[in-house]
Amino acid sequence: MKCLSPSILAADFTRLGEQVAAAEQAGAQYLHFDVMDGCFVPNISFGMPVLDSLRKSTNLMLDVHLMIEEPVRYIREIADCGADIITVHAEACTDLNHAVDMIKERELLAGIALCPATPLTELAYILPRVDMVLVMTVNPGLGGQKLIPYTLDKIRDLKAMIESRGLKTDIEVDGGINLETLGQVLDAGANIIVSGSAVFEGDVEENTKRLLDMMK
Numbered sequence: 001m002k003c004l005s006p007s008i009l010a011a012d013f014t015r016l017g018e019q020v021a022a023a024e025q026a027g028a029q030y031l032h033f034d035v036m037d038g039c040f041v042p043n044i045s046f047g048m049p050v051l052d053s054l055r056k057s058t059n060l061m062l063d064v065h066l067m068i069e070e071p072v073r074y075i076r077e078i079a080d081c082g083a084d085i086i087t088v089h090a091e092a093c094t095d096l097n098h099a100v101d102m103i104k105e106r107e108l109l110a111g112i113a114l115c116p117a118t119p120l121t122e123l124a125y126i127l128p129r130v131d132m133v134l135v136m137t138v139n140p141g142l143g144g145q146k147l148i149p150y151t152l153d154k155i156r157d158l159k160a161m162i163e164s165r166g167l168k169t170d171i172e173v174d175g176g177i178n179l180e181t182l183g184q185v186l187d188a189g190a191n192i193i194v195s196g197s198a199v200f201e202g203d204v205e206e207n208t209k210r211l212l213d214m215m216k
Contacts, residue, residue, distance in 0.1 A: 002215045003192045004208065005030035005063045005172070008054075009045060010196030016050075017057055019204045024060050026208035030085075031060040032174070032194045034140075035078075037068035040092045041141030047074075048081045055082030063194075065113060065174070067140050068092065072099050079106040087111030087134050087172075090122045100129055111172065115140060116148050120158055128167060132192065133158060137185065138175030144197060147176030152188045159189030182214050 006023045008016065008031065020031060031054065036045040055062060064083040068074065071088040072095070078086055088099045090112050103110040111132035114122060116139060123133065135155050138145035155171060162169045173185045174194035182193065193215065199207050 003029040005032040005194045006199040007032040007194050007196035009034045010200040022204040023208045026205040027212050028208050030063040033064045035066050039069045041067045043141050052081040075102045085109040087113050089113045132170040134172040137173050147181045155188035
């Protein structure tokens with residue numbers, strides 16, 4: 001199933017509830033939260049209060065991407081705030097298996113994110129345990145970057161790995177996804193699309209509908 005996950009990192013926070021409602025009304029299925037700690041990535045974004053407040057006002061799947069060092073420190077709190085999916089970075093976990101265990105213990109969907117240059121071999125043994133792999137198509141931490149071309153090959157290779165093992169793992173992509181690049185990541189095998197500026201800059205409802213039409 002193909003799903004759109006608008007990233008609120010690009011939203012107007014003075015109109016956040018209104019813009020999220022517009023994306024939901026237009027048919028978006030997920031809502032993407034980029035939680036940044038200023039350590040794993042250079043920027044600091046937002047955390048539990050924003051997630052908790054939006055959980056009370058939307059029925060969208062809350063797709064929480066933890067760009068933080070040792071995310072096991074916050075998995076319980078993120079779960080308590082209403083996350084449906086929690087994704088951790090392989091590069092940020094001392095014990096990746098433990099992080100996945102913590103997410104699964106809360107009966108949530110578990111995802112693993114990989115930075116552009118991180119090889120798929122990081123997933124070799126843990127892939128059957130996770131529900132989603134997030135392929136970063138830009139270097140994490142900054143919005144508005146252009147998609148890195150070699151990540152398309154990475155998506156294709158991941159798709160082949162998943163199919164060769166008879167798995168149903170979702171492939172999410174995040175970074176530089178817009179009307180020009182959407183077709184490329186879909187053709188490569190991605191099925192959950194994170195998009196920030198292409199959704200929230202301008203008319204949110206119209207932008208969302210346009211992206212969803214391309215995903216059909």
